[in-house]
Amino acid sequence: NEALGNGRAIELFEANRLAEAPWELSLHARIDEGLRNGDIWLAFQPQWSLADQRIYGAEALIRWNHPTRGAISPDAFILQAERAGRIDALTYWVLEEAITAALKLNAYGHRFLMSINLSAQMVDKPDLVPNIAEIVARRGIDPSLLTVEITETSGVRNRPAACHNLSQLRSMGFRLSIDDFGTGEASLAYLADLPSDELKLDRRFVSRVTTSPRDHAIVSSTIALAHALNQQVVAEGVEDQATLLALRDLGCDFAQGFHLGRPQAFPAFCAMFEQSQKSNQTRSI
Ligand code: C2E
Ligand code: MG
Ligand code: MG
Ligand code: MG
Numbered sequence: 001n002e003a004l005g006n007g008r009a010i011e012l013f014e015a016n017r018l019a020e021a022p023w024e025l026s027l028h029a030r031i032d033e034g035l036r037n038g039d040i041w042l043a044f045q046p047q048w049s050l051a052d053q054r055i056y057g058a059e060a061l062i063r064w065n066h067p068t069r070g071a072i073s074p075d076a077f078i079l080q081a082e083r084a085g086r087i088d089a090l091t092y093w094v095l096e097e098a099i100t101a102a103l104k105l106n107a108y109g110h111r112f113l114m115s116i117n118l119s120a121q122m123v124d125k126p127d128l129v130p131n132i133a134e135i136v137a138r139r140g141i142d143p144s145l146l147t148v149e150i151t152e153t154s155g156v157r158n159r160p161a162a163c164h165n166l167s168q169l170r171s172m173g174f175r176l177s178i179d180d181f182g183t184g185e186a187s188l189a190y191l192a193d194l195p196s197d198e199l200k201l202d203r204r205f206v207s208r209v210t211t212s213p214r215d216h217a218i219v220s221s222t223i224a225l226a227h228a229l230n231q232q233v234v235a236e237g238v239e240d241q242a243t244l245l246a247l248r249d250l251g252c253d254f255a256q257g258f259h260l261g262r263p264q265a266f267p268a269f270c271a272m273f274e275q276s277q278k279s280n281q282t283r284s285i
Helices: 006-020 024-037 074-083 087-106 128-139 159-172 187-193 213-228 241-249 266-278
Strands: 040-049 054-066 070-072 113-118 146-151 175-181 198-201 232-235
Touching: 024 040, 024 054, 024 074, 024 087, 040 087, 040 266, 054 074, 054 087, 054 266, 070 074, 074 087, 087 113, 087 128, 087 146, 087 266, 113 175, 128 159, 146 159, 159 175, 175 187, 198 213, 213 232
Parallel strands: 054 113, 113 146, 146 175, 175 198, 198 232
Antiparallel strands: 040 054, 054 070
């Protein structure tokens, strides 16, 4: 088509080809397309401090609304992105977006912490620390406003390299958090070997803290263990008030969950944050 011009015609041709290509084989291009056109975006879930009952931070969670496939769960496509060799691009995109949000939220005048998830496939890479250092320097953000969440997993290929990277990030000022604590095979080994600041108690224990004496004992002793090791504890997946109260009574530091706020787009998150800053008694636990 003359009127379209050559470049546009090729673009259309490429788009059609992409639509027909098998999903896994074309994932690399699809992720790039999703990043370009905004189908891939970041949601923010509030993190609450149980001591002063306010939002002190957020976890950035990636979302993909695919035009034909609908919402694709990050658990699924992060894995695919790792296989397709696109996890680096996704991770640095997440970091840039999360920093943009963190800088805006810190402009409200309160110290605001932003958490991002780091894939096990990334954590041992030799260029990870230099790349992150370049990004935070260019963006002018204090790394102590950023928390790196790593899921305890056997997916890390080079453990010594991973530990080295994480120690370096920590000495740059990043907070380090062990995600989904208690579900992997290496929970305690991680605590022993990694210089972390925080652990996130997995939802499976948190959700049964009021109904199962065993889970209550696990949560209670994990909080004690964490505190003995100078770690702070975030409870994940708090879905009701009774659970929140139980966690507060157990001395848990922070909480996150649908009861306190769902992951949401940045404007909605900002509205919620602003609201919570207005009144001191933001939420009567
Ligand atoms: P995660 O880091 O453990 O994130 C917590 C997950 O629990 C999120 O699922 C969140 O939406 C969900 N959640 C929060 N509160 C509740 C609750 O009260 N009840 C229930 N049932 N669920 C709750 P999501 O967003 O689907 O993310 C799943 C996983 O995908 C994350 O687990 C994380 O491991 C991974 N992920 C998400 N974003 C990224 C990213 O940017 N990079 C990497 N590498 N992984 C990511
Ligand atoms: Mg996480
Ligand atoms: Mg988690
Ligand atoms: Mg998880």
